Amino acid sequence: MAIRELKVCLLGDTGVGKSSIVCRFVQDHFDHNISPTIGASFLTKTVPSGNELHKFLIWDTAGQERFHSLAPMYYRGSAAAVIVYDITKLDSFQTLKKWVKELKEHGPEDIVVAIAGNKNDLGDIREVPMKEAKEFAESIAAIFIETSARNAVNVEELFQKISKQIPPLENPEVDSNDSFKLTRQPAPSTRRCC
Ligand SMILES: Nc1nc2c(ncn2[C@@H]2O[C@H](COP(=O)(O)OP(=O)(O)OP(=O)(O)O)[C@@H](O)[C@H]2O)c(=O)[nH]1
Numbered sequence: 001m002a003i004r005e006l007k008v009c010l011l012g013d014t015g016v017g018k019s020s021i022v023c024r025f026v027q028d029h030f031d032h033n034i035s036p037t038i039g040a041s042f043l044t045k046t047v048p049s050g051n052e053l054h055k056f057l058i059w060d061t062a063g064q065e066r067f068h069s070l071a072p073m074y075y076r077g078s079a080a081a082v083i084v085y086d087i088t089k090l091d092s093f094q095t096l097k098k099w100v101k102e103l104k105e106h107g108p109e110d111i112v113v114a115i116a117g118n119k120n121d122l123g124d125i126r127e128v129p130m131k132e133a134k135e136f137a138e139s140i141a142a143i144f145i146e147t148s149a150r151n152a153v154n155v156e157e158l159f160q161k162i163s164k165q166i167p168p169l170e171n172p173e174v175d176s177n178d179s180f181k182l183t184r185q186p187a188p189s190t191r192r193c194c
Pocket residue numbers: 012013014015016017018019020021031032033034035036037038061062063064118119120121122147148149150151
């Protein structure tokens with residue numbers, strides 16, 4: 001089966017749970033004491049999608065403002081961006097809107113955007129109504145899903161939805177190496193997380 005590499009980046013405020021989502025997806029693990037990401041972390045996971053295998057090359061970026069200028073390295077050449085907010089922090093939803101704007105202005109034209117409202121296990125202290133976030137996602141034709149990295153809710157589904165939005169290759173037999181790349185530039189190297 002053909003393996004297709006898809007560069008995916010995670011963007012969003014510090015503390016919203018980007019690394020926790022990635023750790024849940026890749027290692028099915030949740031760390032209550034996870035440290036803020038420095039620069040970015042890189043992990044991969046391969047999942048079946050129709051007649052293809054999608055190898056996600058995942059760049060988990062640091063949400064702290066001091067790392068903002070690095071972000072273009074990670075969203076450039078990405079097939080998809082997951083923008084994460086924390087459903088208990090209205091500010092993080094405002095930051096998400098800034099990321100949407102930045103991606104629109106400077107990101108790849110055909111990038112698949114997924115909006116993930118994380119920490120939905122904390123619904124009793126919710127600040128961002130699901131309806132509002134969903135409507136915003138619809139207005140920009142983005143995928144929308146609420147997740148809980150802690151309780152393993154909708155994390156697999158998030159990446160499945162991304163897989164489904166990636167158009168299948170029309171002519172897969174053109175590459176005899178059984179490897180099809182949707183990444184558009186070599187990814188910079190950095191440390192791993194988890
Ligand atoms: N209750 C709850 N806590 C979560 C969830 N996901 C992450 N957390 C917690 O939120 C905090 C921040 O998580 P991180 O994954 O480090 O957040 P981040 O977005 O990667 O932060 P930066 O690396 O600084 O950008 C940690 O204490 C996590 O344990 C979740 O789904 N539910």
